Amino acid sequence: SYVLTQPPSVSVAPGKTARITCGGNNIGSKSVHWYQQKPGQAPVLVIYYDSDRPSGIPERFAGSNFGNTATLTLSRVEAGDEADYYCQVWDSSSGRVVFGGGTKLTVL
Amino acid sequence: QLLLQESGPGLVKPSETLSLTCTVSGGSINSTTYYWGWIRQPPGKGLEWIGSIYYSGSTYYNPSLNSRVTISVDTSNNQFSLKLSSVTAADTAVYYCARPMLQGAPPWAFHIWGQGTMVTVSS
Numbered sequence: 001s002y003v004l005t006q007p008p009s010v011s012v013a014p015g016k017t018a019r020i021t022c023g024g025n026n027i028g029s030k031s032v033h034w035y036q037q038k039p040g041q042a043p044v045l046v047i048y049y050d051s052d053r054p055s056g057i058p059e060r061f062a063g064s065n066f067g068n069t070a071t072l073t074l075s076r077v078e079a080g081d082e083a084d085y086y087c088q089v090w091d092s093s094s095g096r097v098v099f100g101g102g103t104k105l106t107v108l
Numbered sequence: 109q110l111l112l113q114e115s116g117p118g119l120v121k122p123s124e125t126l127s128l129t130c131t132v133s134g135g136s137i138n139s140t141t142y143y144w145g146w147i148r149q150p151p152g153k154g155l156e157w158i159g160s161i162y163y164s165g166s167t168y169y170n171p172s173l174n175s176r177v178t179i180s181v182d183t184s185n186n187q188f189s190l191k192l193s194s195v196t197a198a199d200t201a202v203y204y205c206a207r208p209m210l211q212g213a214p215p216w217a218f219h220i221w222g223q224g225t226m227v228t229v230s231s
Contacts, residue, residue, distance in 0.1 A: 001171075033215070033217035035155075042221040043204075048209050048217035054209065090216065092214075095171065096157065097145075097147075097157035099154055100154070101154050
Protein backbone atom coordinates (compact mmCIF):
# COMPACT_ATOMS: atom_id res chain seq x y z
CA SER A 1 0.00 0.00 0.00
CA TYR A 2 1.00 3.62 -0.52
CA VAL A 3 3.09 5.14 2.26
CA LEU A 4 3.61 8.80 3.14
CA THR A 5 6.71 9.61 5.16
CA GLN A 6 6.98 12.72 7.31
CA PRO A 7 9.74 13.74 9.73
CA PRO A 8 8.53 13.26 13.31
CA SER A 9 9.55 16.73 14.31
CA VAL A 10 10.63 20.10 12.94
CA SER A 11 11.84 23.03 15.01
CA VAL A 12 11.96 26.66 13.96
CA ALA A 13 12.56 30.04 15.56
CA PRO A 14 9.80 32.63 15.50
CA GLY A 15 9.81 34.71 12.37
CA LYS A 16 11.73 32.11 10.40
CA THR A 17 10.53 29.70 7.73
CA ALA A 18 9.56 26.10 8.47
CA ARG A 19 9.41 23.40 5.84
CA ILE A 20 7.63 20.13 6.50
CA THR A 21 8.13 17.39 3.95
CA CYS A 22 5.93 14.50 2.92
CA GLY A 23 7.60 11.79 0.92
CA GLY A 24 5.89 9.24 -1.28
CA ASN A 25 6.55 7.32 -4.45
CA ASN A 26 5.86 9.73 -7.32
CA ILE A 27 3.75 11.84 -4.99
CA GLY A 28 3.99 14.63 -7.54
CA SER A 29 1.41 12.77 -9.59
CA LYS A 30 -1.10 12.93 -6.75
CA SER A 31 -3.00 15.75 -5.09
CA VAL A 32 -1.70 16.46 -1.59
CA HIS A 33 -3.63 18.00 1.27
CA TRP A 34 -2.23 19.31 4.55
CA TYR A 35 -3.81 19.57 8.00
CA GLN A 36 -2.86 21.40 11.16
CA GLN A 37 -3.91 19.85 14.45
CA LYS A 38 -3.50 21.46 17.85
CA PRO A 39 -3.82 19.44 21.07
CA GLY A 40 -7.36 18.42 21.85
CA GLN A 41 -8.73 19.86 18.62
CA ALA A 42 -9.93 18.48 15.32
CA PRO A 43 -7.61 18.85 12.34
CA VAL A 44 -7.85 21.99 10.24
CA LEU A 45 -7.30 21.90 6.48
CA VAL A 46 -4.57 24.39 5.64
CA ILE A 47 -3.60 23.40 2.07
CA TYR A 48 -5.55 21.40 -0.50
CA TYR A 49 -4.72 20.24 -3.99
CA ASP A 50 -1.01 20.78 -3.41
CA SER A 51 -1.05 24.55 -3.02
CA ASP A 52 -4.55 26.00 -2.56
CA ARG A 53 -5.50 27.64 0.69
CA PRO A 54 -9.00 27.46 2.17
CA SER A 55 -10.62 30.70 3.10
CA GLY A 56 -9.23 32.04 6.36
CA ILE A 57 -5.83 30.36 6.11
CA PRO A 58 -3.03 32.94 6.10
CA GLU A 59 -0.86 33.41 3.04
CA ARG A 60 2.06 32.37 5.22
CA PHE A 61 0.99 28.78 4.52
CA ALA A 62 2.11 27.48 1.15
CA GLY A 63 2.40 24.08 -0.47
CA SER A 64 4.33 22.50 -3.29
CA ASN A 65 4.52 19.03 -4.75
CA PHE A 66 7.15 17.68 -7.16
CA GLY A 67 8.67 14.30 -7.80
CA ASN A 68 8.72 12.23 -4.64
CA THR A 69 8.25 15.05 -2.13
CA ALA A 70 5.48 17.42 -1.17
CA THR A 71 6.33 20.34 1.08
CA LEU A 72 4.35 22.53 3.41
CA THR A 73 6.11 25.86 3.92
CA LEU A 74 5.24 28.15 6.80
CA SER A 75 6.71 31.62 6.50
CA ARG A 76 7.19 34.07 9.36
CA VAL A 77 6.39 31.38 11.87
CA GLU A 78 4.45 32.38 14.95
CA ALA A 79 4.06 30.70 18.32
CA GLY A 80 0.47 29.88 17.36
CA ASP A 81 1.69 27.71 14.49
CA GLU A 82 3.00 25.13 16.93
CA ALA A 83 1.00 22.00 16.15
CA ASP A 84 1.04 18.61 14.46
CA TYR A 85 0.87 18.69 10.69
CA TYR A 86 -0.37 15.83 8.50
CA CYS A 87 -0.19 15.32 4.77
CA GLN A 88 -2.82 13.27 2.96
CA VAL A 89 -3.42 11.82 -0.50
CA TRP A 90 -5.85 9.56 -2.26
CA ASP A 91 -4.24 6.33 -3.42
CA SER A 92 -6.29 5.26 -6.41
CA SER A 93 -4.54 1.92 -6.76
CA SER A 94 -5.75 0.73 -3.36
CA GLY A 95 -8.85 2.91 -3.17
CA ARG A 96 -7.98 4.53 0.10
CA VAL A 97 -7.23 7.84 1.77
CA VAL A 98 -3.68 7.81 3.12
CA PHE A 99 -2.32 10.08 5.84
CA GLY A 100 1.29 10.69 6.67
CA GLY A 101 2.44 9.91 10.18
CA GLY A 102 2.46 13.56 11.18
CA THR A 103 5.12 16.13 12.04
CA LYS A 104 5.25 18.02 15.30
CA LEU A 105 6.24 21.62 14.64
CA THR A 106 7.95 23.25 17.60
CA VAL A 107 8.43 27.00 17.70
CA LEU A 108 11.55 27.67 19.70
CA GLN B 109 -22.67 27.43 8.69
CA LEU B 110 -22.33 23.69 8.32
CA LEU B 111 -21.73 21.81 11.56
CA LEU B 112 -21.02 18.15 12.16
CA GLN B 113 -21.55 16.47 15.53
CA GLU B 114 -20.56 12.93 16.44
CA SER B 115 -22.53 10.99 19.02
CA GLY B 116 -22.52 7.51 20.49
CA PRO B 117 -21.27 5.43 23.40
CA GLY B 118 -17.91 6.35 24.82
CA LEU B 119 -17.22 2.82 26.03
CA VAL B 120 -17.55 -0.39 24.06
CA LYS B 121 -16.69 -3.91 25.19
CA PRO B 122 -14.21 -6.03 23.24
CA SER B 123 -15.77 -8.12 20.47
CA GLU B 124 -18.85 -5.91 20.39
CA THR B 125 -19.88 -3.39 17.71
CA LEU B 126 -19.00 0.28 17.91
CA SER B 127 -21.81 2.51 16.65
CA LEU B 128 -21.52 6.23 16.04
CA THR B 129 -23.69 8.81 14.34
CA CYS B 130 -22.75 12.10 12.73
CA THR B 131 -25.51 14.70 12.66
CA VAL B 132 -25.21 17.40 10.02
CA SER B 133 -26.72 20.80 10.68
CA GLY B 134 -26.75 23.96 8.61
CA GLY B 135 -27.07 22.04 5.37
CA SER B 136 -28.68 18.99 3.84
CA ILE B 137 -26.82 15.76 3.17
CA ASN B 138 -28.85 14.99 0.06
CA SER B 139 -28.91 18.43 -1.52
CA THR B 140 -25.26 18.22 -2.53
CA THR B 141 -22.88 15.67 -3.97
CA TYR B 142 -20.34 15.35 -1.18
CA TYR B 143 -18.88 12.17 0.18
CA TRP B 144 -19.15 12.23 3.97
CA GLY B 145 -16.30 10.62 5.85
CA TRP B 146 -15.20 8.98 9.07
CA ILE B 147 -11.63 9.34 10.34
CA ARG B 148 -10.15 8.17 13.61
CA GLN B 149 -7.10 8.92 15.73
CA PRO B 150 -5.80 6.59 18.46
CA PRO B 151 -4.47 8.40 21.52
CA GLY B 152 -1.10 9.96 20.76
CA LYS B 153 -1.10 8.64 17.21
CA GLY B 154 -1.88 9.79 13.70
CA LEU B 155 -5.00 9.98 11.58
CA GLU B 156 -6.59 6.97 9.89
CA TRP B 157 -9.36 7.17 7.32
CA ILE B 158 -12.15 4.68 7.93
CA GLY B 159 -14.46 5.28 5.00
CA SER B 160 -16.76 7.67 3.18
CA ILE B 161 -20.35 7.62 1.97
CA TYR B 162 -22.37 9.44 -0.67
CA TYR B 163 -25.94 10.55 0.02
CA SER B 164 -27.16 7.78 -2.28
CA GLY B 165 -25.41 5.18 -0.15
CA SER B 166 -22.37 4.54 -2.31
CA THR B 167 -19.35 3.86 -0.12
CA TYR B 168 -15.59 3.71 -0.05
CA TYR B 169 -13.96 1.80 2.81
CA ASN B 170 -10.40 1.52 4.04
CA PRO B 171 -9.35 -1.93 2.86
CA SER B 172 -7.64 -2.60 6.18
CA LEU B 173 -10.99 -2.23 7.99
CA ASN B 174 -13.32 -3.22 5.18
CA SER B 175 -14.50 -6.49 6.65
CA ARG B 176 -15.58 -4.83 9.91
CA VAL B 177 -16.93 -1.48 8.73
CA THR B 178 -20.38 -0.40 7.66
CA ILE B 179 -21.20 3.23 6.92
CA SER B 180 -24.78 4.20 6.22
CA VAL B 181 -26.72 7.38 5.57
CA ASP B 182 -30.09 8.55 6.87
CA THR B 183 -31.10 11.49 4.73
CA SER B 184 -34.41 11.96 6.51
CA ASN B 185 -32.56 12.77 9.75
CA ASN B 186 -29.56 14.37 8.01
CA GLN B 187 -27.21 11.86 9.57
CA PHE B 188 -24.67 9.28 8.59
CA SER B 189 -23.45 6.47 10.77
CA LEU B 190 -20.50 4.19 11.42
CA LYS B 191 -20.57 0.63 12.65
CA LEU B 192 -17.32 -1.17 13.43
CA SER B 193 -17.69 -4.77 14.47
CA SER B 194 -15.52 -7.10 16.58
CA VAL B 195 -13.70 -4.23 18.23
CA THR B 196 -10.48 -4.62 20.19
CA ALA B 197 -8.39 -2.25 22.26
CA ALA B 198 -6.69 -1.20 19.02
CA ASP B 199 -9.95 0.48 18.00
CA THR B 200 -9.74 2.87 20.93
CA ALA B 201 -9.56 6.31 19.35
CA VAL B 202 -11.12 9.69 18.81
CA TYR B 203 -13.57 9.28 15.95
CA TYR B 204 -14.24 12.22 13.66
CA CYS B 205 -16.80 12.76 10.95
CA ALA B 206 -15.85 15.14 8.17
CA ARG B 207 -16.92 16.66 4.88
CA PRO B 208 -14.54 17.36 1.99
CA MET B 209 -13.80 20.75 0.52
CA LEU B 210 -15.12 19.78 -2.89
CA GLN B 211 -18.04 17.72 -4.08
CA GLY B 212 -17.73 14.49 -5.96
CA ALA B 213 -15.21 11.71 -6.24
CA PRO B 214 -11.81 11.58 -4.53
CA PRO B 215 -9.22 12.96 -3.97
CA TRP B 216 -10.94 14.45 -0.95
CA ALA B 217 -9.57 17.23 1.23
CA PHE B 218 -11.51 17.09 4.49
CA HIS B 219 -12.54 20.66 5.22
CA ILE B 220 -15.31 20.55 7.80
CA TRP B 221 -14.80 18.33 10.82
CA GLY B 222 -16.82 17.39 13.84
CA GLN B 223 -15.27 17.95 17.23
CA GLY B 224 -14.59 14.24 17.58
CA THR B 225 -15.78 11.70 20.10
CA MET B 226 -13.54 9.46 22.19
CA VAL B 227 -14.39 5.78 22.13
CA THR B 228 -12.66 3.41 24.49
CA VAL B 229 -12.76 -0.34 23.99
CA SER B 230 -12.51 -2.03 27.36
CA SER B 231 -14.28 -4.62 29.42
